[in-house]
Amino acid sequence: MSDNQITIVITTYKSQVKIIKCLASINKKYKVIIIENSNNKSFKDKIEDDFPNVECILSEQNLGYAKGNNLGLSKVKTLYALIINPDAILHENTIEKFLYRANKIKDFAIIAPAIQDEKNLPNNLTEFTEVNSVKGFAMFLNISQFKDIGFFDENFFIYLEEIDLCKRLRINNKKIYVDPDILIEHQGGSSHDEIYNFEMELSRNWHWMWSTFYYNKKYKGYLLSIAYVFKKIISSTLKYLFYLIVFNKKKKLIYKYRLSGLYNSIIGRPSWYRPFSNN
Numbered sequence: 001m002s003d004n005q006i007t008i009v010i011t012t013y014k015s016q017v018k019i020i021k022c023l024a025s026i027n028k029k030y031k032v033i034i035i036e037n038s039n040n041k042s043f044k045d046k047i048e049d050d051f052p053n054v055e056c057i058l059s060e061q062n063l064g065y066a067k068g069n070n071l072g073l074s075k076v077k078t079l080y081a082l083i084i085n086p087d088a089i090l091h092e093n094t095i096e097k098f099l100y101r102a103n104k105i106k107d108f109a110i111i112a113p114a115i116q117d118e119k120n121l122p123n124n125l126t127e128f129t130e131v132n133s134v135k136g137f138a139m140f141l142n143i144s145q146f147k148d149i150g151f152f153d154e155n156f157f158i159y160l161e162e163i164d165l166c167k168r169l170r171i172n173n174k175k176i177y178v179d180p181d182i183l184i185e186h187q188g189g190s191s192h193d194e195i196y197n198f199e200m201e202l203s204r205n206w207h208w209m210w211s212t213f214y215y216n217k218k219y220k221g222y223l224l225s226i227a228y229v230f231k232k233i234i235s236s237t238l239k240y241l242f243y244l245i246v247f248n249k250k251k252k253l254i255y256k257y258r259l260s261g262l263y264n265s266i267i268g269r270p271s272w273y274r275p276f277s278n279n
Helices: 018-024 041-050 064-074 094-104 161-171 194-220 222-245 249-266
Strands: 006-012 031-036 054-058 080-084 088-090 108-113 129-131 138-142 175-179 184-186
Touching: 006 018, 006 064, 006 094, 018 041, 018 088, 031 041, 031 064, 041 054, 064 080, 080 094, 094 108, 094 138, 094 175, 108 161, 161 175, 161 194, 194 222, 194 249, 222 249
Parallel strands: 006 031, 006 080, 031 054, 108 175
Antiparallel strands: 080 138, 088 184, 108 138, 129 175
């Protein structure tokens, strides 16, 4: 297979430090499209100067994971696309192994690597296996398999969008595989730089709860989804009150944001919260 059959797509947000190691692990003969969810022109200029195989597109607003990846995928002209997080590190022959497998299994929709967490441990699979879903940090997409269902549901900002995509693929009898011979290291939960940790922690909590209710409502209906999140509402409320009483400002804020995410999803508001909204 020739080098021009694959494009790598990376959606980033305040990942100027993390993404350097990621890009350095990608052979420069492969085209990379970065969607930078900000208007950071200095980031774009530096990345494109240092890595001639990279096109960096500034979204000018924080699109999130689903919409950002969709924007990147809309620019892909090759047969295949590899979506990776900016904190993922490829092994020397990772892409070649994806392409080798794609040549063997023509009708796949997604192939994922074996390493699926920050400890770099295999997920106990010893052979090429069909699965129902994979994690979103690294997904090798067969573009032709998505023409009839589209890519990510852009109602998601972050969290569960890849599970939703996999579910729609399986509903439509598309095939998803994990290949234990393909290795990608993933730090997990650290696509952004460390100085933004607390702000991103608030965002994670808000969006995890919003996405949890939205995903369940999408497939189980409103009432069953209310029942599913009821314990989460009670737990988050009690913890918010506890940390309010003991004057733990950070913990109080975390549970306030969890409740806010759930509340907004339950009443049907879109996933509107954005970290660093004043930036």
